Amino acid sequence: MAKYNNHILVCGGTGCRASRGEEIVANLKQAVADNSLEDQIQVVRTGCFGFCEKGPIVKMIPDNTFYVHVTPEDAGEIISEHLVKGRKVNRLLYIDPETSEHISDSRHMEFYKKQIRIALRNCGFINPENIDEYVARDGYAALGKVLSEMTPEEAIKIIKDSGLRGRGGGGFPTGLKWEITNKVKGDVKYVVCNADEGDPGAFMDRSILEGDPHSVLEAMAICGYCIGGSHGLIYIRAEYPLAIQRLKIAIDQARSLGVLGKDIFGTGFSFDVELRYGAGAFVCGEETALIHSMEGLRGEPTVKPPFPSVSGYKGKPTNVNNVETFANIPVIINKGSDWFSSIGTEKSKGTKVFALAGKINNVGLIEVPMGITLREVIFDIGGGIKDGKKFKSVQTGGPSGGCLTEKHLDIPIDYDSLLACGSMMGSGGMIVMDEDDCMVSVAKFYLDFTVEESCGKCAPCRIGNKRLYEILDKITKGNATEEDLGILRNLANVIKDTSLCGLGQTSPNPVLSTMDNFMHEYLAHVKDGKCPAGQCKDLMMYVIDPVACVGCTLCARVCPVDAISGDKKQPHIIDTSICIKCGACMAKCKFNAISIQ
């Protein structure tokens, strides 16, 4: 085996591949060959590094130089400068947004400093299409240990003691769920991995499956042994082609190695995994709907109990866990429950992966210890608000969650504190908003999503959410009254209390939390007919200040609908009945004479 002195890790995640990542790999390999360095330098395609916004990412090992925004054309220079001459390619280094300094070692970047990687431990580190690299990272050792040295009850105890809770949103204790499924009698039992990931903007589970598919397969087999099942099913949305491809490769390799299939590790235990494809409906992430969808029925939820652990797929006991939940399992077995439970808060152990997005400097995928504050995530890891604007709100929990404010920034992030302040952990979406975001519009955005995604089975969700959306729409158009605000709140509470499944039970949260935290914005829309953030087009008026206007006519010439009139060198006027509020005139005026009112 060649002994490489240098590894070049090239991100092969969906984000970086979209920016010609494959060409980068090809060009680097070519440049290595051109310099006759094939036996010294290894080019490796890895999973996502999390810093997708700065991608494509290329990381040099062993000196940890982290190149950002790399293009295929840079490959030659990276080899000839960095590796042949030993000089870093400065123009490809990351620049700290705060200090404007070049930082070459990713370990010194604020984005990575406070992260602890457990579920993402192999993402951006190994080649996900090579089972050897997974094995070299202790892969399948946990499965071997559990099968050869433990009873199912002993293994379940480790998971229980670790304090791991479900990462799919609900936060149910994983060990307890395994124990329940173990105790239910049944000749056939199923292990299901929920890879539906329906939150808009979320890509935690996709990144794990693309970057480290074996960790999920290994955990599913461990789960199978613990509950007494030998069939695994992964329910994954069809629009994740790369994750599906990597999973297929991983399943094939695991079968060849004998860690999936019959008589694993010579213990007589058999387990295999199949893929099932979802069409991408949000409600199909709900476990009962997911199971119906796998059975070929409509993806509609049914009342619990019975819980899937008792009666799930084909009426058999079925243990459903989320991708990220599974990714934690092998590490917990290898390192022990004490190690895992030493990270996090009293009731929320370990780490959580978040997809950090919105008006923030460092957008990306992060894994942080439970108990870290929102402030640390937004201002340290996230690098603060973009363009020096002011922080306004952070949305967690996606369509089921809520909008928190300045006053929540110092609460520790865990399941219970987020619930206590009207939001929730959810599956890990985190969207940061600044002073330019209108909170009524934000609530409307999420309701628009839920109305689309409601399966329609129960009336409160199907009809109620539509009404909520209509009232919100009325508010943003300036046609609502204070009475409407009362109706909005009442209806939101009724939907929460009477919906059949988690979708409807949580869909009013974005409305309620924005009403609780930003009532003044609702009132401004309703009472004063104003949108304080200047987002709601119907409440805006473009006006020209007659004193500042010099009559240059520029604005009148760009207006697409000829709404502006006035003679040369005379103050101009906008006819608001014609104006379509496109903003072109304001952008053009050199004298700052046009403003929004």
Added chain:
Amino acid sequence: MAKVKTLDDLKRMREGLQSKISLREKSDHPEKIVQIKVSMATCGIASGAKETMTYLIEELDNRAVEAVVTQTGCMGYCHSEPTIEVHVPGTDPVVYGDVDIKKAEEIITKHIIGGELVDGIIPAAYKTPNEHRNEK
């Protein structure tokens, strides 16, 4: 692919594969292991820095010393190339000049393993210029 039939099979397999990624694991926490930088500018390469570097990598590996060896730009001591900087955790980095294979062997045995300094130190050059320019 041969199947693994027991946990011991897997352990053996892992041992054989460890070297595939050990370089990546080491660079995750370089401050805990021996770091050596070899000056690989034109002057260094001309005077045999490549051979010295290859020797260092192989010999440290043979003796199971946890180390990362990286190349760096010209350190400014063209008269005494090949130059290397040796940084043993918990001590100050030291720069050696004229490091041929014989000298490299001595540095590994006496300095890195034995903990005593060896002749040929270039004084007061604790940071490579490259590092200064790039790091914060």
